[in-house]
Structure formats: C-alpha cells, structure tokens
Amino acid sequence: MNGMEDSGRREMPASGFGNEQQLRDVLDSLGPSVFVGLLTVDGILTYANRAALEAVGAKLEDVLGKPFDATPWWSFSEIARKRLRDAIQSGAQGVTSRFEVPFQNAQGQVRTADFTLYPVFGRHGEVVYLIPSARDITQRNLAEHALCVTQFAVDNASIAIFQLAPDGRILYANNACSRLLGYHRNDLLNLRISDIDLQLSAAMWSERWEELKQRGMLRFESVYRHVDRHEIPVDVSASYIEYGGEEYCFFHALDINERKAAERRIYHMTHYDALTGLPNRTLLSEHLQQLLVRAEAARSPVTVMVIALDRLRLVQEALSHGSADKVLRNAARRIVDCARGVHMIARLSADEFAMVIAPGPDDAAVPAALAQCVLDSMAAAISVEQQEIFISCSIGMATYPQDGDAAEELLKSAITALGRSKRHGGNTMHVYSSSSESRNPGRLPMETALRRALKREELLIYYQPQVCLPTGRICGVEALLRWRHPEKGVKSAARYIPLAEETGLILPISEWVLHEACSQFGVWSREGISVGRMAINLSARQFRQKSLTGQLGRILHDCDLAPDALELELTESMLVDDVETAMETMSALKGMGIHLSLDDFGTGYSSLSYLKRFPIDTLKIDKSFVRELSTDSRSFAVADGIITLGHRLELGVLAEGVETAEQLSRLYDSGCDMVQGYLFCRPLPAEQLTTLLREPPTDFLLHRSQSSKTEM
Numbered sequence: 001m002n003g004m005e006d007s008g009r010r011e012m013p014a015s016g017f018g019n020e021q022q023l024r025d026v027l028d029s030l031g032p033s034v035f036v037g038l039l040t041v042d043g044i045l046t047y048a049n050r051a052a053l054e055a056v057g058a059k060l061e062d063v064l065g066k067p068f069d070a071t072p073w074w075s076f077s078e079i080a081r082k083r084l085r086d087a088i089q090s091g092a093q094g095v096t097s098r099f100e101v102p103f104q105n106a107q108g109q110v111r112t113a114d115f116t117l118y119p120v121f122g123r124h125g126e127v128v129y130l131i132p133s134a135r136d137i138t139q140r141n142l143a144e145h146a147l148c149v150t151q152f153a154v155d156n157a158s159i160a161i162f163q164l165a166p167d168g169r170i171l172y173a174n175n176a177c178s179r180l181l182g183y184h185r186n187d188l189l190n191l192r193i194s195d196i197d198l199q200l201s202a203a204m205w206s207e208r209w210e211e212l213k214q215r216g217m218l219r220f221e222s223v224y225r226h227v228d229r230h231e232i233p234v235d236v237s238a239s240y241i242e243y244g245g246e247e248y249c250f251f252h253a254l255d256i257n258e259r260k261a262a263e264r265r266i267y268h269m270t271h272y273d274a275l276t277g278l279p280n281r282t283l284l285s286e287h288l289q290q291l292l293v294r295a296e297a298a299r300s301p302v303t304v305m306v307i308a309l310d311r312l313r314l315v316q317e318a319l320s321h322g323s324a325d326k327v328l329r330n331a332a333r334r335i336v337d338c339a340r341g342v343h344m345i346a347r348l349s350a351d352e353f354a355m356v357i358a359p360g361p362d363d364a365a366v367p368a369a370l371a372q373c374v375l376d377s378m379a380a381a382i383s384v385e386q387q388e389i390f391i392s393c394s395i396g397m398a399t400y401p402q403d404g405d406a407a408e409e410l411l412k413s414a415i416t417a418l419g420r421s422k423r424h425g426g427n428t429m430h431v432y433s434s435s436s437e438s439r440n441p442g443r444l445p446m447e448t449a450l451r452r453a454l455k456r457e458e459l460l461i462y463y464q465p466q467v468c469l470p471t472g473r474i475c476g477v478e479a480l481l482r483w484r485h486p487e488k489g490v491k492s493a494a495r496y497i498p499l500a501e502e503t504g505l506i507l508p509i510s511e512w513v514l515h516e517a518c519s520q521f522g523v524w525s526r527e528g529i530s531v532g533r534m535a536i537n538l539s540a541r542q543f544r545q546k547s548l549t550g551q552l553g554r555i556l557h558d559c560d561l562a563p564d565a566l567e568l569e570l571t572e573s574m575l576v577d578d579v580e581t582a583m584e585t586m587s588a589l590k591g592m593g594i595h596l597s598l599d600d601f602g603t604g605y606s607s608l609s610y611l612k613r614f615p616i617d618t619l620k621i622d623k624s625f626v627r628e629l630s631t632d633s634r635s636f637a638v639a640d641g642i643i644t645l646g647h648r649l650e651l652g653v654l655a656e657g658v659e660t661a662e663q664l665s666r667l668y669d670s671g672c673d674m675v676q677g678y679l680f681c682r683p684l685p686a687e688q689l690t691t692l693l694r695e696p697p698t699d700f701l702l703h704r705s706q707s708s709k710t711e712m
Contacts, residue, residue, distance in 0.1 A: 035073075035113065039130040043068045043088040055136070057106030068132065076104045087117045091130045094119050100137070111138045160234075162251040168192040168205040171248065180234075180255055182227035193251065198223045198231065212240045212249055224253065233260045269641045273347040274634030275325055276332040281354075284346035288356055288407040291343060292400055295358065302400040303367040305355040306414040307335060307374055310392045310426035312351040321631040323384040330382050331391060338373035350624060352418075354411070371395045371429045378427075394421035398432040447503055450496055454509060458484045459493065461516055462683035466535065466654060466676045469668055474693070475532035476567065478676065479517035480683050481509070501541050510542040511551065518559040518566065520686050525561075529693045533595060535567040540574040544581075549588045556592075563593030567618070571599050575614060583613065590615045597654070601642060612649065618674075619646040623657025626677070630662040640670045647671065 035052035039045055045068045053060060056072040063071045068088070069081045080101045087097035098116040105111050113134040120129040154161055160180045163172035173188040181188070181196060194202040199222045212218050218238040223231050234253040241248055271283040279287070288304065295302045309331055316324040332345075335353055339345050344356040355374075359366040374393060381388035396418025404410035417432040424430070453459055459481060466476040481493040500506040514536060521534040542548060556563055568589065575582040586596060597618035598611075621642050628635035639655065646653040655667050658677030667675060684692070 035132075035134040035136075037068075037132045039068050039088070039117075039132060041092045041127050041130060043085070043130070045071060052134070055105055056103065073103050073134075074101075076110065077102050084117075088130065091117050091119045092127055094121070094127055101134070111136055112141055113137065160251075160253040160255075162188075162193065162253070164193055164249050164251060166209060166247050168194055168202065168209070177253075180226075180232065180253065181224060196224050198225055208238075209249070212238055213247075216240050221256070233257055266641065266645060269638055274638050275632070276329055276347050278332060278336075278353070279344060279346040281346060281348050284344060284348070284354055284356065285407045285411070287344050288410070291356065291358060292405070292407060292410075295400055296405075301359065302410070303357040303359065303397055304399075304410050304414045305357065305367060305371060305374075305395060305397045306348065306411070306418045307353040307355065308394045308418055308422065309351045309378075310394055310422075312391070315389060315391060319385060319389070321628070325632065326384050327382055327389055327391065331378065331393075334377040334380075335374055338370060338377055342370065354414070367397055367399070368429075371397065375427065375429065392427035394418055394426045395429040396421055396432065397429065403432045446496065446499055447505075450500060450503075450505055453483055453485075454505065454512075458486070459509065459512065460484055460490075460685065461513060461520070462685055463517075463520070463689050464676060464683040465681050465689070466532070466674050467680055468532075468674055469672055474530075475674055476535050477531045477533075477689070478535040478569075478683075479513060479537075481513055481537075482683075497539070501539060504541070506539045506541050507545070510539045511555075514552070515555050515559070518555050518561050521565060522559045522561055523686075524690070524693070527690075527694075529690065531693065533565055533567045534561075535569055535597065537569045537599065538574075540571070543570065543574050543585060548585065549592060552589070552592065552594070564595060567595040567597055569597045569599040569620070570616075572601070579613075583615075586615050600656075611645075616651060618652040618654055621653065621655040621672075623677070626655050626657045626663055626667070627659070629666045630660065636666060639667070639672075643667075643670045643672050 034049075035055055036049050037045060037052055038047035045063055045066055048058075048060060048063060052073070053063075058072050068074070069084045074081045074084055080103075083097075083099055083101070087099075090097050096116065096118050098114070101113050101115045102110055103113055114137045115132065115134045118131045118133065119127045120131055122128040155174050157174055157176055160176040161172075161174045162170055162177060165171055170188050170191050170193060173183075173185050175185065177183070177188055178185050183191075188196075192202065192205075194200050194205050200208060208218075216239065219236065220238075221233065221235055224234050226232055233256050235256045236254075237252040239250050239252075241250065271280060272278065273280050288302075291302055309328075312328075315327055319327070332347065332353065335355070336345055339355055342355055342357050344354075346354045346356075348354050355370065357367050357370065374395065378391055378393045381390055383389075396414045396416065398404060398410050398413035398417060400410055403413040413432040417430045420430040421428050460483075462480045462482050463477045464480060465474045466478060467473070468475040481497075482490050483493045483496070484490050497506065500509055517534050517536050521531070524531055545551070552566075555561075556566065570586075575586075589596060595617045596615065597620055598614070598616050599620045600622040601619045619642060621639050625635045625639045625642075629639060630636075643653045652673045654674035654676060655663075655672050656676050658664055658667065658675045658679045660679060664675060664679060681689075681692070
C-alpha cells in the first residue's frame, strides 16, 4: 500500500458511542498490535492507546493537546508529516487516507507502519473526530522483500529450475529453462516433464516420483529435447518438498553438453589410433571380450587375425615422416577394404593391425580367405615421393575356443602365430598350433642361456635419470635390466622378459633387480647424492605373487630404504586381467607408502574406467608418442591430452624417450611434469652415473641437453 491513499466515507457515527470515554474504551480493546488514537477535526491529539504510546516510548500527558504532526510518531520524516497534514485536511472533508509511514520506535530503530486516518461522523453527517490507526508492518515488508529477492534470484539463476506437481506437470520454470529448451516460460507451464525428458516417459514418472518421495533427493543424467527437436544432455538434481499439505518437487537441470563432448573427445583419443582412425588395442580388447561372451552362449567360433607390416622400419628410414605416415594409412585402408563385414579392425602398435572375425557355421573358410586378400592387397605398389614403395605383411591367426578363451589369451596366441610367419621370412600366414609352438626349437637354448646368466651373475642394472621439467633437477632414476653376454657384450634383456615370465625365471630375476636397485639407492643416499626416487619395473607374474608386499618389506628393511623412495612401474596389461585383485595389491602397496606409476600409457588398454579407480601416482607417456611429437600433430594431440588428463586426475606425468630439443619444448609447453631420454642421459652403469651425479650442475636439464648433442 506504500504511496497509495484509500479514500471514501466511513460511516462511524459518534452517536454510536455513549461518550468519548466509551470510544476510548473501544480503541483500547483493539489489542497491542494496533496503534490507535483520537484527533479533533483540526488534528489535535486527544487520546492514544497504550500500544501507540509504548511503540515510541511516549507518555499520554506529554502528547495530549498537541498537534498530531508534532508528536513523536511523526518526528522521523518531514515528508511523512506533510502527508499527515494533507490527510487531516482530507479527513475533515470526510475522506479516509491510508499510506505507509516510517517511524522511530522506543529503541531507536526505524520501523514502518501501515497508517490509516478515518473520519468519524456525527448525527447530521458532520465529521466530529478523526481516528488515526497504524500497524507495524516492518517484518511483513522484510519478508515480502526477501521473497522478491529470492524470486528474482530463482527466476534469473544460471541453472534451469522446474517446480513439478506429483503428476509431472510443470508448475514453474525459470528463465534458464527457457534458454535451455527454447520455449517461452508460459508455454512450459502447459507441459509435463515427460514432454521434454526423452528418458522419462509418462509411465516412468510415477516410479521416479515414488523413489524421490522415499529418498528425498535424487541425482541422475538425462536427455532433454529442445523446442527445435535437438537433444541436450543434462545433469539433474531432484528434491522432494511437502509443505502446507501439498507435495511437489524441484528439478535443477544443468546443461552438460560441453562435458559430454569433452568425454567423447577423451574417449576417442584413448580408444582410437590418431594416424589411421582405427580402434586401438584398448577398444579391440573390450570389444573382443564382449564378443567372446556372446560366442560362448552361442557356441560359435571367433577368429583373431594379427597383421604385421614387414620391414616397415626400413621404409620409414627411407622416407620423410609424412610419406611414411602415408604408407601406413594406405596399408590400413587396404586391410579395411579386404575386411568388409568383419566385426572390428584395429591398430595394435606401430606396425601391427588386428582383425576380429566371427564366421557363421558355414563360413569356416572366411578367415583364411580374408588373410589371403590382405596378403594379395599388400603386394600392390604404393606411390609416394615420386617413387613406388612395395611392402608385404605377416599374419598370425588364432581361434576361440581352442586357442584361448579370453581376449588377451587369444591375442597372445595370434601374435605367437605371427612370430612364426615372421621367422619364415614374412609375406605369409600361420595359424596358431599349441603343439607346434611348444616345440619351438629356439626356446630351449634361450631358456638355458637365461638360467646360466642368472647363475653366473651376468645380469646387471643400468640407470637412467628422470628430470623434473619445472626445475631442471633429477627427480628419479629408472632401473633397467641389462645382460652382459659373454659373446655379444652388454645388451638389453627386454626381449627375454616374455620367456622369463613364461618359465617363471622372472621371479628370481625380479627379486634380484629390486634388491640390487634399492641397495644402490642406499649407497647414493649415504654418499649424500640425491636422486629422488628409484623407479623399478614390476613384472606381471611378480605383481600377482601373494608374497609381494612381504618381499618388498624385507628388501626395504635390508636396504634401509624409506618406502616413498621407491616407485614401482606397472603396465596396463597386468592390471586389467583381474581388476579386483589388482586393486587389492595396489592398495596394499600404497598402504606401505610406495609410489606407483602406469608405464607406456596410451599403447595398451588405457581405459578411463580403470584409470580413475587405480591408486596410481604417475602416468608415463610411451616413447612412441614422444618420438613423433614434432612431426605428427596427432601424436602431439595424444600426448597433450594424456598430460591434461593426468593433471585433471591429479597425477604426475612423465614422458619417456625424449631425444630432441623440439620434443622437450613441446612437452614443456604442454605442462609435462617430468622427462626421460637420450637428450639428457642414456642409461648408465651405477659407477658412471655416480661420477656424473657427484658434481651435479645447477640445471641438469640445460647441461645434459647440451652435452648430449656431442655424446649422441
């Protein structure tokens, strides 16, 4: 009513009261919340009730006989006093006035009153009294203001807010709902939530409502339909409200289209090969495992074909990087052209592809025919750099269930058969046979030589520094196994690791590596040489050992090494075969205080669903991505994406195989935390690395990257 006047004749004849005292008695009976008084026609106060006096801390004798506008009720505002004088003049003419007025109460607080001045008429229609009446409406005004502010905030909130009835009708929608869906707000009020929610039908709404009533709050993702019919993914927070005997709920809907797009980009980066656009090993393994489940139920075969391009490295060395990529894409296209109708084609590694085939009961010859098609298609020349390039391929095949009943086992069998094709000179195909593989004539001498190397202490460890990019200082060293062969000299032991895993020799070898590397770390520590952490590769069989934590505890104790000085490098393949057991083992290692890193990230399984669960500390970008950083924008995009992903998951990121200053610059610009590679230091025996570390330069990164140019 602020600023408004209510005028009209109020038939309050004075003759209705026996005398003025009776009128005062009536006014006193109105209660403590109503401030009333009595004025003469010319505005002289003749009475005020107790509530009015107490409101401003006045005594009756101090205000009686005074002009009403000179009393404490009107001392706060000259504007209010003028309005009062106008109201008294109007009252004398028989007109009622009403307006809001500020006043200062007995405690010195400024309050607001709803004020009305009534004329009281005599027997002959003349005005005989004026009755001022007021009610303190400060709290009501504050509540109304707060409600207006709240309403404004809700109306203009950045998130879409719906109020829904129990039957799903939209009772309220704020401006953000209109922006989100393209409807006018009033048009939304004619709809039900099932009209815009593509995943919430009218039949499903009653179930959602009952669930919401029971739980009070729900959160879920859904898809809304815009007025122009395009779909909008949303994250919905729902809350149930019961008030005043009525039930309703609020939906807060957040547009997550950008988040979903980012998730799709990351999924594509981690499940597809950047160069060819084909699925990578991650997606292949997931798809193959699902296919095997269906094949088991249907009792049908599944064939995996692994295709390796022969002598690809020679082609890459002879061509520019771009032309070599063109050859790879051409080869991939030929494989795809041969494989119309197969379940999946994937790129496993730099020179390997895979094909998954689920032939029908009458199509037993299909896999062999597809393999022959691939062999024939590779025979045609590829024109690059104004010359014709000829490549061939080797193929290995394995079939479920006889060659393996799990995805990785089947892939391993196909790769084993591929090895036979390569040993026969390439450009051929072999089918896996467990009997022929077990009779491999080269296995026994290799196993004997490996056992002899362990017994004669021919194994040794080289160490390669890991450098912190922001500081240029060494933050760790990686222990790398070498074999001092009596005839061939020092060579990497990496090619013998699969055989060591298979024969069980990996267990004593791994224990020796752990003890030797931790002992060397202790030597450096006692000499005052800081190398951060010792990073050691853990083998798959060692990781599965139940005695692993006990073994590590003994080694750490024997070497007087703090657990957080040790970093164990795990590969993705050893974690996904039995996720729950892997989680238990990793949690136990983390509980000891040991750091964990995921090695060769991006080349194996790279599943985000696993990555977010595993308690790892560091991601290691595989050198295959680093090698092509400066020449392949897609490799750079993958590496940059891994760095971003790692940081979003609060993980450290280390890049392996850094060999050029340009690679280093790109990694630095992308925010990579650590680097390792020949640009700074090749793997060295402990004695040589100790000499290097005894006089560390101020900036190892700068010093070694410069000196490595001459060393290499």
